[in-house]
Amino acid sequence: MTFQITVQPSGHQFSCEEDETILAAAMRAGVGLPYGCKNGACSSCKGKVLAGSVTHKPHQERALSKEEEAAGMSLFCCALAHGDVVIEAREVAGSDDYPIRKMPSRVTTLEKVASDVIVMTLQLPANETLKFRAGQYIEFMLKDGKRRSYSIATAPEQDQPLTLHIRHLPGGLFTDQVFGSMKERDILRFEGPMGTFFVRDDSDKPMVLLASGTGFAPIKAIVEHLRARGSTRQMVLYWGGRRPQDLYMDALCRAWAQTLPNFRYVPVLSDLQPADHWAGRTGFVHQAVMADLPDLSGHQVYACGAPIMVESAKRDFVAQCGLPDDEFYADAFTTEADLNN
Template sequence: MTFQITVQPSGHQFACEDDETILAAAMRAGIGLPYGCKNGACSSCKGKVLEGSVVHKPHQERALPADEAAKGVSLFCCAVPQGDLVIEAREVAGSDDYPIRKMPSRVSTLEKVASDVIIMTLQLPANETLKFRAGQYIEFMLRDGKRRSYSLASPPEQDQPLSLHIRHMPGGLFTDQVFSTLKERDILRFEGPMGTFFVREDSDKPMVLLASGTGFAPIKAIVEHLRAQGSQRQMTLYWGGRRPQDLYMDALCREWAMQMPNFKYVPVLSNLLPEDHWAGRTGFVHQAVMADLPDLSGHQVYACGAPIMVDSAKKDFAAQCGLPEEEFYADAFTTEADINK
């Protein structure tokens, strides 16, 4: 059975099968609903059901608390309609400009830049290119139909190869392979580009770029893309880690700060040891933003990294710094462990 979904306030309509999620149907129809993880962990696809009802597939309670669900709030990546629906969602212009493709790739290089981070580059087949927006991600298609998502760290202007920053998650299906048996020239298949986390280029508002860990990867793509476009927008990067080695491309960020008058870099560390001899900022990275910029009402924020950092920033920036909800763009890096909580 096929149901009709109407999106407000745009009035756009699309068809959804009775065993299909709202997000999957919207993507198939070219309707740009916001999304990130697609598995009920990050809450990027959250919206409201105005008319009709849905049943949710398994998801994290943190992403959709019971009190919100009782008010009609829904995670569209997990919501299956029980009939025709009217939903409320903010559509993302340009999210479907580039078609999602399945492509083979060859591992070009594997560079270990920290004890738990490898930068992997992928070479596409001859005469093939991947068109994407700075900030988007790809999904590796693994055995048994499983998938793993990684943000593109290279800007769309860069010719091949594509660059990805991969953190080792001990016991992880894919990262154990990357850190042990994967080698140069191996073939990997992926699908992409995906996600609605990308720079909005129709604004000239100053940007706060907020990253933790390998959440730096899509932020790097955004900075390098804007630089290639000759953008003069003000950018301030706050990159958080536990200890200095977590800021595995610190030298590059400092180079940007020296070369780009409109770019500022603020590294922040939270779990220092005496032998680190750190003279910089300490504490939680989103709190460093709040200390420097108590009024965010005229800014855009792009946040990427651990879900707890993204969630805290979204809540605190709105409540305490006046950031408009629609100017907070995020990609929470959910792991298999996050999904199964």
Template sequence: MTFQITVQPSGHQFTCEEDETVLTAAMRAGVGIPYGCKNGACSSCKGKVVSGTVSHKAHQQKALTPEEESAGWSLFCCATAHSDLVIEAREVEGSSEYPVKKMPSRVSTLEKVAPDVIVMTLQLPANEKLKYRAGQYIEFMLRDGKRRSYSVATAPDSEQPLALHIRHMPGGLFTEQVFTTLKERDILRFEGPLGTFFVRDDSDKPMVLLASGTGFAPIKAIVEHLVQQGSQRSMTLYWGGRRPQDLYMDTLCRKWAAELPNFQYVPVVSNALAEDNWQGRTGFVHQAVMADLPDLSGHQVYACGAPIMVDTARQDFVAQCKLPADEFYADAFTSEADINQP
């Protein structure tokens, strides 16, 4: 059975089959509902069902509580329609600008930049190019239909190969392979570009770029893209790690800060050891932003990293720092362990 979905306030319409999610149908139709993990863990696709009925596949309660569901809220990435629907959703212009493609790639280089982080570059087939927006991600297609998502750390207009920052997750289906058996010239298949985490070009507001761990990867692509575009927007990067070694491209960030007049860099370490001799900022990275910028009412925030950091930053920036809720853009790095939590 096929159902008609109408999106408010845009009035866009698309059809949805009874066995697919609302988000999948929207993506197929080129309607830009925001999304991140696509697995009911990050809440990026949350919107309201104005009329009609849906049911939800398994998802995390922190992404959609029973109270929110009772009030008509929905996670469109795991919602299936049982009737025609009218939904409220904030659409993202440009999210369907480039077609999603399935492509083979060859591992070009594997460089260990921290004890638990490898930078992997990919070589695409001759005469093939992946068109994407800085901040978007790709999904590797693995055995048994499983997939793993990684943000592209290379600016889309760069001549450099696609680079991914991969953190070792002990026992992880893909990261164990990357850190043990994967070799240069091995073949990997992926699908992309995916995601709605990219810079909104219709604003000149100062940007706070907030990253934890390998959440730096899409932030790197965004910074380099804006530099290549000659953007004059103010950018302040707050990058947090447990120890200094987690800030695995600290030298690059300091180089940006020295050379770019509109760029500032604030590294923050939460659990430095005595042997680290850390002399910089300490604590939680989002609290460093709040200390420096208690009034975020005139800013945009782009946050990427651990779900707890992203969720806490969103709540605190809006509640305590006057950040408009619709000026917080995020990509939470949800691992398989995050997704499988109750």
């Protein structure tokens, strides 16, 4: 059975099969609903059901609480319609500009930049290119239909192989392979580009770039994209880690700060040891932003990393620093453990 989904306030409409999530149907129809993990863990696709009814597939309580669901809120990546439905959602202009493709790729390099981080580069087939927006991600297609998502750390303007930053999660289906048996010239299949976390080029507002761990990867793509375009937008990057080695491309960020007149870099560490000899900022990375920029009402924020960091930043920036809710753009890096908790 097929139902009709209407999006407000745009009035866009698309069809949805009874066994299809509202987000999947929107993506198929080229309607740009916001989304991130597609697995009910990050809350990027959260919106409201104005008319009709839905039920939700398994999802994280923190992404959609029972109280929110009772109030009509929905995670569209998990929502199955029971008839025609009217939803309220902020659509993302340009999210469907580049088609999602399935492609083979060859691993060209595996560079260990920290004890638990490898930078992987992928070469596409000859005469093939992947068009994407800075900040988007790809999904590797693994055995048994499983998938793993990684942000592209390369700017779209760069004529070079795709680059990914992969953190080792012991016991991880994919990362154990990357850190163990994978070798150069191995073939991997992926689908992409995906996600609505990308820089909004139609704004000149100052940008706060907020990253934890390998959430730096899409932030790197955004900075290099803006540099390639000759953008003069003000950017400040706050990159958080536990110890100095977690900031695995610290030297690159410091070089940006020296060469880009509109860029500042603030590294923040939360779990220092005496041997680290750290003289920089400490504590939670989003709180460092609040200390430096108590008024965010005229800014845009792009946050990427651990779900707890992203959630805390949005809550506190909006409630305490006056950031408009619709100027917070995020990609929470969910793991299989996040999905199963």
